[in-house]
Amino acid sequence: MAPLGSVARRLARTRFGQRALTQPDRPEVLKQKPTKRVYGGLALMALSALTGPPALAVLTYLSVRMGKSMIIAVGGPVAFALVHIIFGLGVFLAGRNYAIEALLWVTRRFLERHGSATCGASPRRSLK
DSSP: OHHHHHHHHHHHHSHHHHHHHHSOSSOHHHHSOOOHHHHHHHHHHHHHHHHHHHHHHHHHHHHHHHTOTHHHHHHHHHHHHHHHHHHHHHHHHHOHHHHHHHHHHHHHHHHHHHTHHHHOOOGGGGOO
């Protein structure tokens, strides 16, 4: 848990982290019923996050197993670029505002779970 707490403390100090912590719980954009296009965009954003590390792990394994370092030297940047293109397409389909609100919500949840007690920036601490 220590690495996540460290990341959370650093993230809480950024402008984006502060914005996520001070934003109301339920943004209006997320209250609206998403269209199929938004669902597709969110699925592509999730797909990009879930496929990047495994793709690099497979390329690294193949590179070591076959003894050819060019597999990771060429395939790594290609996989990295492909993941970013998929994420960008997801943001385009979901809509910029929807994607930003979703990322702010996820960031807030992460900070509340892993770092709010240590960084002292959680608005939920003052509920008494």
